[in-house]
Amino acid sequence: MFDSRKNNSNCSFSEEVISYIYDEFTDSQKSEFESHLVNCTNCTDEIASFGAIRTSIQDWKSSDFDNLALPNINIEFEPNRESVPVVETNTVQVGWLERLNNLFSPVFLKTATGFAAIVLMLTFGWFLFSSYQNGSENIAEDKSNQIDTRKTVETQEKPIEPEKVEIVGTEDNDSDLRKQEAPESEIAVQTNPKRQETATKSTRPVRKNNKNSESKNRVTRKNKVIVANNRKPKVNNKINEKDLIDNKKPNTVVIDKAPSLSDFAIEDTTDEDINLTDIFEEVEEDDSDD
Amino acid sequence: MVSELTDEQLVKLAVNENPNAFGEIVTRWERKIFALCFGMLNREDEAKDAAQDTFIAAYKNLSRFRGEAKVSSWLHRIAVNQCLTRKRRDKTRSESYLDESDSAEERVFIAPKNKTPSRLAEKNERLVAVRQAVNSLPVDLKQVVIMKEFEEMTFQEISDAMDLPLSTVKSRLYTALKQLRMKLERTSLEVV
Numbered sequence: 001m002f003d004s005r006k007n008n009s010n011c012s013f014s015e016e017v018i019s020y021i022y023d024e025f026t027d028s029q030k031s032e033f034e035s036h037l038v039n040c041t042n043c044t045d046e047i048a049s050f051g052a053i054r055t056s057i058q059d060w061k062s063s064d065f066d067n068l069a070l071p072n073i074n075i076e077f078e079p080n081r082e083s084v085p086v087v088e089t090n091t092v093q094v095g096w097l098e099r100l101n102n103l104f105s106p107v108f109l110k111t112a113t114g115f116a117a118i119v120l121m122l123t124f125g126w127f128l129f130s131s132y133q134n135g136s137e138n139i140a141e142d143k144s145n146q147i148d149t150r151k152t153v154e155t156q157e158k159p160i161e162p163e164k165v166e167i168v169g170t171e172d173n174d175s176d177l178r179k180q181e182a183p184e185s186e187i188a189v190q191t192n193p194k195r196q197e198t199a200t201k202s203t204r205p206v207r208k209n210n211k212n213s214e215s216k217n218r219v220t221r222k223n224k225v226i227v228a229n230n231r232k233p234k235v236n237n238k239i240n241e242k243d244l245i246d247n248k249k250p251n252t253v254v255i256d257k258a259p260s261l262s263d264f265a266i267e268d269t270t271d272e273d274i275n276l277t278d279i280f281e282e283v284e285e286d287d288s289d290d
Numbered sequence: 291m292v293s294e295l296t297d298e299q300l301v302k303l304a305v306n307e308n309p310n311a312f313g314e315i316v317t318r319w320e321r322k323i324f325a326l327c328f329g330m331l332n333r334e335d336e337a338k339d340a341a342q343d344t345f346i347a348a349y350k351n352l353s354r355f356r357g358e359a360k361v362s363s364w365l366h367r368i369a370v371n372q373c374l375t376r377k378r379r380d381k382t383r384s385e386s387y388l389d390e391s392d393s394a395e396e397r398v399f400i401a402p403k404n405k406t407p408s409r410l411a412e413k414n415e416r417l418v419a420v421r422q423a424v425n426s427l428p429v430d431l432k433q434v435v436i437m438k439e440f441e442e443m444t445f446q447e448i449s450d451a452m453d454l455p456l457s458t459v460k461s462r463l464y465t466a467l468k469q470l471r472m473k474l475e476r477t478s479l480e481v482v
Contacts, residue, residue, distance in 0.1 A: 014464040015457060022438065024445055050467045053474065056420040057439045063417060065328050065440060071338035073316050073345045 013043050021050050297361035305352050312352070315361065316345050322441040323369045329436030330373035332421060340376055344369040362451040370433055423473040431466035438463060 016033050019025050025033065037044050292300065292314045303311035323344055328337035347368050355364055424435060437443050437451065445463075449456045 015460040018460045018464050018467075019445070022445070046468075049471050053420070053467055053470050054439065056416055056474075057424065057435070059413065060417045060420050060424075061325075061329075061440055064332075064334075065325060068324075068328070068334050068337075070320055071324055071341045073320060073342055075312070075316075075346055075349050 011040060011042060013040070017043055017046050017050065021047060021054065298357055301352060301355050301357075301361055304349070305355075312349055315348075315365075319362070319365050320345075322437075322443065323365060325440035325442075326366065326369050326433075326436050327373055329424070329440040330370065330432070331376060332425065336376055336380070340369065340372045344372050347372070359453050360450045362447065363453045366433075366437070366451040370429070374429065419474060419477050420470075423470050423477075426473065427466055427469060431462055431469065434459060434462045435466045435470075 013033075013036070016025075016029075016036075020030065020033050037047070292303075292310050295303070295311075295314070297315060297318070300311040300315050304315070320341070324337060324341040327340040327344070328334065331337050331340060344365065348365060355361070424432060427435065433452070434448060437448050438445075443451065445456055445459050448454075448459045452459065454462075
C-alpha cells in the first residue's frame with residue numbers, strides 16, 4: 001500500500017499521518033505505514049511537528065479543562081410542550097364548523113361588544129361636541145325661522161279674521177278688546193291700531209266685509225303692514241312689507257307679550273308708510289260697495 | 291434499560307414526554323459538549339453556560355429532530371452555534387481575556403511544584419501561544435481540532451457528528467495542524 005510512494009518528499013500521506021498520530025490504524029495498516037516512514041523524511045517531520053502540537057494542546061486541555069467540574073444541566077420537564085407532533089396534526093384537521101364556533105367564541109363576542117360600545121360613545125360624543133359648537137347659531141336661525149313662519153302664517157291667516165278688526169271700532173270696546181287680546185300675543189299683534197285710530201277719529205265702526213275679494217286683498221295688504229308696525233315699538237327696528245316678502249331676518253326676537261293701546265299710539269307718530277287718508281278712502285269704498 | 295438504547299431511540303422516547311430518556315442523552319454527551327464549548331470559548335463559565343443552553347435548545351426542539359442525522363451531529367451543531375453566538379456577542383471581552391495575565395498566574399499555582407519557575411513560565415507562554423493559534427483557526431478547522439483533542443472523539447464519530455465524509459475530517463485535521471505549526475513557528479516559540 002505504501003511502497004509506491006516511498007521516498008517521495010512531496011508525498012501526500014495526510015490521512016495516514018493523521019491516523020497514525022491519533023492511533024486509529026489497524027495493526028496491519030500501522031506496520032505498513034511505519035515501514036514507509038523509514039524512508040520518508042517528509043512524513044517523519046510532519047509526525048514529529050504534529051505530535052508536538054498535540055502535546056501542547058493536551059497541556060492546554062489538562063491545565064485549563066480537565067480540572068473543571070461538569071456543568072449542571074437543569075432542564076425542567078414540560079409535559080405540555082408544543083413541539084409534540086400529534087398536536088400539530090390535530091391542529092391541521094380543524095373543520096370549518098369548529099373554526100366558525102371559535103369565531104363566535106365568548107372572547108370574540110366580548111371584544112366585538114366592547115368595540116361597538118366604544119364606537120357608539122365616540123359617535124355620541126362627536127354629536128354633542130358638534131351640537132355645542134353650532135348651538136348658538138342654530139338657535140338664532142331657529143328663532144329667525146320661527147319669526148318668518150309667524151309672518152307667513154300671519155299674512156295667510158289675516159283675511160280669515162277680519163272680525164277682530166271689526167270689533168276694535170269704538171273706544172267703549174277698548175277694555176273688552178284688551179281682555180280678549182291679552183292672553184294670546186298673536187291675536188294681539190294682529191289687531192289693527194290704525195283702524196283703532198281711525199275709529200276714534202271718525203267714531204264710525206268698521207264693518208265686516210268678507211264678500212268682496214278686492215277689499216279682502218286690501219285688508220290683507222294692510223294687515224301685513226300693521227303687523228310690522230305692531231312689532232315696531234317692541235323691537236325698535238322698522239320692518240316693512242318688502243322685508244317680509246324677501247324673508248329678511250329681524251335683528252331682534254319677538255317678545256310674547258300682549259301690546260297695549262299706548263304702544264300703538266306711540267308707533268303711529270313714527271309711521272310714515274301709512275296715511276290716514278288711505279284708510280278713510282278704503283272705509284268709504286267699503287261703505288259705497290255695501 | 292434506557293442506557294441500552296441508541297441516541298435516536300432515546301430522542302423518540304423524549305419526544306413522547308419521557309424525561310428519563312433525555313436525561314440519558316445529557317449524561318452521554320455532557321462532557322463532550324462541554325469540552326467542545328470550552329475549546330471554542332476558552333472560558334469555563336462561558337463554556338458551562340453554552341453547554342447548558344445547548345441541551346436546553348435541544349430539548350425544546352426535540353420535535354424538529356427528524357432522525358436524518360445522528361444525535362451527536364445534531365448536538366454538536368447546536369453547540370457550535372451556541373459558541374459562535376456567544377463569541378460574536380462577547381468578541382471584545384473575549385479578546386481582552388486572552389491577553390490577560392491573571393489566568394497564566396493562576397496556572398502557575400496550579401502547576402506541580404517540581405517544575406522550576408523558568409520552565410513554568412516557558413510552558414505558560416507556550417500554552418498561551420497554542421491557545422491563540424487554535425482560536426485563530428477557521429471555525430470548521432477549529433471544530434475538528436477541539437472535537438478530536440478535547441472531546442477525544444474518533445474520526446468516525448466526528449464524521450457522524452459533523453455529517454462529513456471520513457476523509458474530509460482527516461484532511462481538515464491535517465490542514466489545521468499544518469496551519470497551527472506555521473502560526474507557532476511565526477511566534478518563534480519552541481514547540482515541546
